[in-house]
Ligand SMILES: O=C(NC/C=C/[C@H]1O[C@@H](n2ccc(=O)cc2)[C@H](O)[C@@H]1O)c1cc([N+](=O)[O-])cc(O)c1O
């Protein structure tokens with residue numbers, strides 16, 4: 001049967017990117033998705049905003065919700081100092097298998113912990129299983145209707161503490177209205193919208209950065 005889109009993305013990486021060179025992996029995926037086949041990576045334009053937030057926060061522990069093919073995982077991990085890591089949650093085993101190979105190709109496997117399963121199942125175990133005290137940065141890019149419940153779950157589990165930064169993709173397209181309403185109206189968050197475009201298109205989309213102010 002036909003290959004899957006993630007398999008075709010991995011092929012593009014293996015054809016065009018240099019092993020151990022994360023930037024070449026990012027460039028290969030962006031070129032493929034812009035010129036051959038669209039895919040739901042955060043992309044180069046929003047990716048630059050992601051980069052600037054990661055650099056500004058310089059996080060020690062990052063949580064990414066929604067690995068897909070590992071594009072944003074590589075973007076984040078390439079900017080992390082030694083000792084810092086990103087835990088990334090992926091529900092679909094086929095996507096996870098591709099992402100592991102993309103992350104390995106980039107040479108960043110030592111900075112990445114890819115966990116297979118549902119966010120709602122794994123978040124309550126993060127402290128016990130990974131020894132995480134709290135996340136410095138959370139990148140939300142999974143099922144849009146899970147952004148709000150998972151944020152509340154992270155709060156309840158004490159994984160969001162004063163200064164934790166939430167960065168959410170797709171707050172306009174496809175949109176996460178209930179999440180946006182929550183972080184923008186809550187007195188416990190300081191929220192800012194970075195206007196941009198849906199990956200590889202001219203449609204509007206953007207990232208919402210929300211800093212937790214503590215209780
Ligand atoms: O739908 C979108 N994203 C959903 C992503 C979902 C990913 O999160 C994983 N996951 C991981 C853990 C879970 O608990 C649940 C799912 C899923 O297995 C999938 O890999 C989307 C759509 C568009 N779009 O233009 O249509 C653009 C985007 O940038 C998007 O991110």
Ligand SMILES: [Mg+2]
Nearest residue numbers: 042141169170
């Ligand atoms: Mg997205």
